[in-house]
Amino acid sequence: QSALTQPASVSGSPGQSITISCTGTSSDVGAYNYVSWYQHHPGKAPKLMIYEVNIRPSGVSNRFSGSKSGNTASLTISGLQAEDEADYYCSSYTSSTTLVVFGGGTEVTVL
Amino acid sequence: QVQLQESGPGLVKPSQTLSLTCSVSVGSINSGGYYWSWIRRHPGKGLEWIGYIHYTGNTYYNPSLKSRVTISADTSSNQFSLKLTSVTAADTAVYHCARLIGYSYGLDYFDYWGQGTLVTVSS
Numbered sequence: 001q002s003a004l005t006q007p008a009s010v011s012g013s014p015g016q017s018i019t020i021s022c023t024g025t026s027s028d029v030g031a032y033n034y035v036s037w038y039q040h041h042p043g044k045a046p047k048l049m050i051y052e053v054n055i056r057p058s059g060v061s062n063r064f065s066g067s068k069s070g071n072t073a074s075l076t077i078s079g080l081q082a083e084d085e086a087d088y089y090c091s092s093y094t095s096s097t098t099l100v101v102f103g104g105g106t107e108v109t110v111l
Numbered sequence: 112q113v114q115l116q117e118s119g120p121g122l123v124k125p126s127q128t129l130s131l132t133c134s135v136s137v138g139s140i141n142s143g144g145y146y147w148s149w150i151r152r153h154p155g156k157g158l159e160w161i162g163y164i165h166y167t168g169n170t171y172y173n174p175s176l177k178s179r180v181t182i183s184a185d186t187s188s189n190q191f192s193l194k195l196t197s198v199t200a201a202d203t204a205v206y207h208c209a210r211l212i213g214y215s216y217g218l219d220y221f222d223y224w225g226q227g228t229l230v231t232v233s234s
Contacts (some may be wrong), residue, residue: 006157048220098160100160
């Protein structure tokens with residue numbers, strides 16, 4: 001069982017917006033702004049999409065945005081496109097001795 | 112663009128040692144404030160951070176694996192390695208290496224990853 005809780009799957013039609021939640025605790029997501037999101041297409045290297053809650057690295061589409069409220073972080077994909085179909089993982093720094101925790105991953109399907 | 116590539120046996124027998132190497136292209140693993148990490152993904156499950164080696168040579172391991180893990184670096188080859196001893200079927204996973212951005216007061220994000228290599232533990 002992963003330390004951060006994500007929905008197993010989220011789907012949407014092309015052009016729609018979807019949001020993926022990532023729920024942690026007051027020791028990780030709620031305590032730090034070191035929350036990041038990764039996109040993973042099978043067989044490829046995971047790609048950093050958002051870091052420090054809401055910062056997009058250079059080259060990442062502005063259709064991807066991040067936010068946080070309390071112990072829950074969220075990734076929103078707007079204007080959903082076929083190429084967005086992938087697995088998405090959240091991660092956070094934690095005050096526990098584990099230091100870094102991940103979510104279980106969310107499979108995004110474009111209908 | 113930094114690229115990371117994992118290499119090593121895809122099949123390891125139970126009780127033996129899993130050994131993987133990550134080759135880093137562009138830039139030296141001996142420079143900058145980077146934490147060179149290993150992460151694994153069990154089939155059908157989420158990601159698990161295994162640990163890191165800092166460019167200073169300091170290491171840190173996930174407490175759940177600490178007794179069995181060693182991460183080391185070969186700066187002359189610009190590679191870092193993972194050794195996991197006494198493996199069982201529960202260690203079957205895709206193993207990724209990644210570069211972690213961090214500071215003395217916290218670990219931030221993984222900006223570059225390898226595509227991963229599947230290691231199966233089976234007799």
